[in-house]
Amino acid sequence: MSKELIYLLLIFALLVIPRALQRFSIPAPLSCLVFGIAAMLWLGNSAHDPVVGLLATLGISSLFLFAGLEVDLADLRKGMWPLLAHLVIRSATLTGVAWLAWHYAGLPWQAAALLALALLTPSTGFIMDSLSQLGLDEAERFWVSSKAIAGELLALAALFVVLQAGDPLHMGLSSLALIAMMVGLPLLFIALGRWVAPHAPGSEFSLLVMVGMLAAYITYSLGVYYLVGAFIAGLVARLLQQRMPSLASHDNLHALRLFASFFVPFYFFNAGTKVPSEALSFEALGLGLVITLVVLPLRIGVVWLQRRLMFGESFRSSLRVALALSPTLIFTLVLAAIMRERFAIPAVLFGALLLYAALTTLLPSLVFRRPLDVDPLQNESDPSADHALHDDAVREPDAMPGTEQAAVRDA
Secondary structure, eight states: OOHHHHHHHHHHHHHTHHHHHGGGTOOHHHHHHHHHHHHHHHHGGGGOOHHHHHHHHHHHHHHHHHHHHTOOHHHHHHTHHHHHHHHHHHHHHHHHHHHHHHHHSOOOHHHHHHHHHHHHOOOHHHHHHHGGGTTOOHHHHHHHHHHHHHHHHHHHHHHHHHHHTTOHHHHHHHHHHHHHHHHHHHHHHHHHHHHTGGGSTTOHHHHHHHHHHHHHHHHHHTTSOHHHHHHHHHHHHHHTTTTOTTTTOHHHHHHHHHHHHHHHHHHHHHHHHTSOGGGSSHHHHHHHHHHHHHHHHHHHHHHHHHHHHHHOOOHHHHHHHHHHTOOOHHHHHHHHHHHHHHHOOOHHHHHHHHHHHHHHHHHHHHHTTOOOOOOGGGGOOOHHHHHHHHHHHHHOGGGSOHHHHHHHHHO
């Protein structure tokens, strides 16, 4: 069978079959991950294809580029004090879990910190793209998205520090390079917008993607993985929205949604092909179940208790927000791969993390009885309508309970 035909069959399998399986409340990313594991068991090392690897890189980079573009600092400022409280609690739990893993799991402190991030960081891109499918009201969606974005910003900053902390000199140089990139990206966007875009109508999408890929490659070269640079590029483009409205325009976001929805399945498939066969053991299954039974109720309980005690939300609303924040699929997969690559964590722990990621991602679709997917396109709506609904949720006194109304108004 020719390679061209194999690639066509793979594209069909990743773009069509997972969508068909969603009728059984199976998230499409999990189907793609399972397909990758099956390919690894069938083909062994032959399943590691450089073309698929490139498509996977485009997928994860475009997803985090889109996630950066979705950050609305005005929204974060409106809920500043509740979000700060959330981040303080999140930092405390991350520190506690990392300390336990360091002292009792025999992991180096960097691997222990990455393990804590892998277990406790919600996958913002997945959550944001699934919000419209969960049936949450506008206020609940506002707080889920705000908490997920704030948590992702904290996790990316922590990821950069942890991965560079082993070598202080390298960390200093990498920090300077990252600062230079953050200063240079706005200048690059402005230069392209002034000297290229006017002479090439419709090129804004291509320029945005190329700058995002460049930023992703820079942070990967610094040893911090692709997603950090892609996210920063998206965030910078969003901050330049007033000066360059076409860069983060609705049409550009629509094009990026199309781009990401095509390439993201290849990331999950490629991640599956890199799962070592030793990770698919009963020992890994048992450890994964133990981790899930301990960590997942803790995560849900912390968010639920926080909202009940601090904001006086109802039992049901607090639980819905906590459940919506439970998926960790993308962050767990990325960090598990980094820990396997750099710190040689046992295959059993790697397999346990995969099971934990799958179960946390499956939980909301089972509870809300709605299949979830990382497909920004299917959740797209008219931006003006979304802003009107969002503003109503923020302004309307009944849309947010108790203390949160006052916090948002004060902010």
